[in-house]
Each structure stands twice: as C-alpha cells, then as structure tokens.
Amino acid sequence: MxxxxxxxxxxxxxxxxxxxxxxxxxxxxxxxxxxxxxxxxxxxxxxxxxxxxxxxxxxxxxxxYDWELRPVLDRQDDGHGTRKLLIGLADGQKIETVLIPEKDHYTFCLSSQAGCPLACAFCATGAMGFRRNLTCGEIVTQVLSLRKELGAYAGKLNLVFMGMGEPLLNYANLARALRLICAADGLNISPRHVTVSTAGILENLKNLEADFPQVKIAFSLNASDPQLRAELMPIARKERLEDLLAHLRGHKRRQRITFEYVLLAGINDSPAQARQLAKLIQGIPSKVNLIPYNATPRLPFRRPTEVAVESFRAILLEKGLTVVTRWSKGEGIRSACGQLAVFGGSS
Ligand code: SF4
Missing domain, CATH: 1.10.150.530 (DNA polymerase; domain 1)
Incomplete structure (x- = not known):
C-alpha cells in the first residue's frame, strides 16, 4: 500500500x-x-x-483507483539491447530494473527491495544500504514497464529476481506479485519461467517452495568455505550454509537448483576452491553459474583473468557438474549482476 x-x-x-x-x-x-x-x-x-x-x-x-505505472525516470541502453530503467516510486525512492535480450527470449531482471539490508561485500546494492521493501504493485510495475519497452513482442519472457534486494526478506509482497505474474488472468507467465535468487533465507525458501513449487531457485553461494562466505555475505553468520545445503539436498523439486558463484580474483577463484565447491554440492541436482565479477566503484574486488575463470570451470566440469559462465551483459551501463545501485538518488 x-x-x-x-x-x-x-x-x-x-x-x-x-x-x-x-x-x-x-x-x-x-x-x-x-x-x-x-x-x-x-x-x-x-x-x-x-x-x-x-x-x-x-x-x-x-x-x-490509481491506474498509473510508476514513472520511468531514466533509461540507459548499452548499445546491444540491454536496457536499464530507473523507476520513481510514490514516496521518492528509486529502483532499477533491467531488460536483457537473449537468443530466443527476453529476460527481465527485477528488484524486490529499494536497496538491500544484506550488505554482501562485493555488491553495489548492498553498499547502498536498505531503504525499504517494495510493495506487490512496485514489483509488478517493473514487469509492465519492461513489457512496454518491447512493444508488440509476444514471445517468451524469463523473469529473474536478481535485481536490487533479497526477495525472500520481502516474502509477503513477493508472493502477492508472483500470483499476479503467474495467474492466467494476470500476466500469465509460467512459473517455470520465473527464478527467485536468494542469499539463503531458509524459512522463506521453504514457504516459496510450498507456495510456488514450479518457480526456479537460484542460490547465491560465492564461497564453499563457511568462514570466507560469512566474510563476503554477512547473512551467512545467521543462516548456516550446512543447514541450507542439507535442505537443498533433502527437498525434492522438479527444477534443478542454480548455484551462483561470483568469481573474485584472489579471493574465491583458486583451483583448490573449485574442488571444494564441487565436493560441497555433489549430489544436489543443480547447475553452477560462474559470474566473473563486474567491477564496481568503491568496492575493492577485481575480476579474475579469462584463464583463471576457464581453469575454475574446467575443474567443475571434470567433477561432473553442469557449468555455465555468465559474462554479464550491460556492464557498461552498470546493469550487470551485482551492479545495481541508486547512489544518493533516493529521499
Ligand atoms: S548480492 Fe543480493 S543479497 Fe547480497 S547485498 Fe546484493 S542484492 Fe543484497
């Protein structure tokens, strides 16, 4: 409201x-x-x-009723079709949402909070701090605005909650938005084409799995050593990795889990860490998305070399894992993974 x-x-x-x-x-x-x-x-x-x-x-x-979408205040295009919209909310907060062209469909990267309270060390949104949760309407307005960007396009859409915020810390509004997104009389987008990415909020992960069993889960892992993970992702001090992995291992689901792993040069990209990662997730039906870090001003991390990324990937492949390297799109307009932030823009 x-x-x-x-x-x-x-x-x-x-x-x-x-x-x-x-x-x-x-x-x-x-x-x-x-x-x-x-x-x-x-x-x-x-x-x-x-x-x-x-x-x-x-x-x-x-x-x-108020019938309007929230206004698009700014629009940036990277020249290859990736477009970032800055949306103004009724109380002066601002959020970002991203349109990404793929081979046979478009991906909408959606925000669930203005800012984020989890303060992951490598993330621009985390560095911005937490403003507030988005309402159901503030999530849905992003989808409708991005659809307008596509004009008459009626093909496949993929929705990923990987923009600003931790969606499972805003579960009530996320669930309301998902109902509108997936309902036949709403946006009618199959839940199989929706992915919720989480740093690991176990209780609401269970709620999501119960309420939307077809929605895909992406788990932001980023380190296989619990101590390093807690340094990179402070939430890991509260939500223990072993509990989360035990749940992911034990819960039967139709879709594979995606493990996201942001590769940070000299921090989590060594061959030993690749082997440790493979051992950690062995036996969980999954794929691994390797995301070479997208540089962000004010944050001290670097992207590994292509050789380092490739050798990390090769070790995972050798261990029988499915691995995709995601060289993020939209880096030039700061819309790539972990780069969304509205510094100094909100009230
Ligand atoms: S990586 Fe995700 S959970 Fe962590 S601070 Fe950024 S937006 Fe929040």
Missing part, C-alpha cells in the same frame, strides 16, 4: 480483492475480470479507452 496516495493502487490488488471491492461499489461480478484484462493482458492504464465497459462505469472506475 502506498501511504502517500489517496486512492488504492490497482497493481496492489489481487483479482479476488478487486472483485469484492467492485461488487461492493455496485459493479457486476465480471467487472474485475474485465479490468484485469485491460491492465495485465493489454497493459493499458487509460481507463477512458476501455471500450467494453460502459462510459458511466469507466468514469466511476477512474475515480476509485
């Missing part, structure tokens, strides 16, 4: 909630579904143009 707005925001409403409110206002019980079709299927915010709704009802609807 946006406290500064007088009218409730339509993107914060589930279909059943909207239906109850509209019926109480005297609308027929199919009105909410008509509204959802315009908002989510047609991505239209212009209530006056909704031709299958009577004019008097359109005027009434216009006065009941």
């Amino acid at each position: 946006n406290v500064l707005l007088k009218k409730p925001w339509i993107l914060d409403r589930q279909l059943s909630e909207l239906n109850a409110e509209l019926v109480a206002e005297g609308f027929r019980d199919y009105a909410a579904r008509q509204v959802f079709q315009w908002v989510y299927f047609k991505n239209s915010q212009d209530v006056n143009s909704w031709s299958n709704i009577a004019k008097a009802n359109r005027q009434k609807l216009a006065g009941l």
